[in-house]
Amino acid sequence: MGERPHAFKAGHGNLSTWRGTTVTMPPSGHRGPRHPVNDEQALRDELLAQARRLGASGLSQGTSGNLSARHGDGFLVTPSGMPYDELRAEDLVRVDMQGRYEHRLRPSSEWRFHRDIYAARPDAAAVVHVHPPHATALAMCRMDIPAAHYMIAVGGGDSIRCAGYHTYGTQALSDAVLEALDGRLACLMANHGMLAVGSDLAQAMWRAVEVETLARHYALALQVGRPVLLTDGEVADVLATFANYGLMSPRS
Numbered sequence: 070m071g072e073r074p075h076a077f078k079a080g081h082g083n084l085s086t087w088r089g090t091t092v093t094m095p096p097s098g099h100r101g102p103r104h105p106v107n108d109e110q111a112l113r114d115e116l117l118a119q120a121r122r123l124g125a126s127g128l129s130q131g132t133s134g135n136l137s138a139r140h141g142d143g144f145l146v147t148p149s150g151m152p153y154d155e156l157r158a159e160d161l162v163r164v165d166m167q168g169r170y171e172h173r174l175r176p177s178s179e180w181r182f183h184r185d186i187y188a189a190r191p192d193a194a195a196v197v198h199v200h201p202p203h204a205t206a207l208a209m210c211r212m213d214i215p216a217a218h219y220m221i222a223v224g225g226g227d228s229i230r231c232a233g234y235h236t237y238g239t240q241a242l243s244d245a246v247l248e249a250l251d252g253r254l255a256c257l258m259a260n261h262g263m264l265a266v267g268s269d270l271a272q273a274m275w276r277a278v279e280v281e282t283l284a285r286h287y288a289l290a291l292q293v294g295r296p297v298l299l300t301d302g303e304v305a306d307v308l309a310t311f312a313n314y315g316l317m318s319p320r321s
């Protein structure tokens with residue numbers, strides 16, 4: 070349970086934009102550097118608000134999916150098997166980096182990859198994991214999303230990889246997710262769903278919605294014809310623009 074995750078391998082090819090920018094402009098509209106939420110209650114309230122948005126966003130049905138936010142030397146995560154509309158702020162489970170918790174509810178059964186992402190990726194302050202229809206359909210085919218649209222840049226590189234299949238909740242799945250996230254901010258998960266990280270909860274949610282939209286466009290394009298891929302240079306130009314807007318920056 071306390072097994073240490075493998076180290077994050079830095080960079081992935083020359084399109085990686087994982088490079089220590091410090092200012093985040095979240096998609097929620099307010100500009101300027103973000104200050105991490107230090108107050109646990111405020112973070113619980115924000116996590117609850119974002120969790121309740123999951124159903125309306127089309128990202129999640131029923132109790133599928135889970136989300137978390139880094140807090141102190143651990144993280145807060147949604148509990149296992151509870152409908153989001155019944156969730157209260159106090160139901161969110163605080164888990165430490167050894168996977169320990171003290172709560173009447175169990176953390177999401179998928180807490181392990183949340184923990185391992187926070188351990189391996191100091192830039193990640195929030196994780197959204199969901200099973201939305203289009204991203205999951207591609208994941209069922211074990212397909213990566215290539216650079217067929219400039220919004221591929223939301224994932225931080227020239228593709229959104231599909232992590233290999235392993236049983237949910239296992240260390241093997243967590244290892245596969247970290248590998249697919251190398252130099253990236255989102256990945257698909259074979260025969261399962263998708264995952265997005267962010268420098269805060271709002272950014273992680275925004276990214277998850279954009280990845281699902283991208284997956285929908287790509288799936289449609291595959292039915293219409295053969296999608297034309299952008300060149301490395303074209304993708305690099307967009308990645309540079311995104312970096313300027315802070316859309317893929319680590320938490321300041």
Ligand SMILES: [Zn+2]
Pocket residue numbers: 134179198199200237261262
């Ligand atoms: Zn899942």
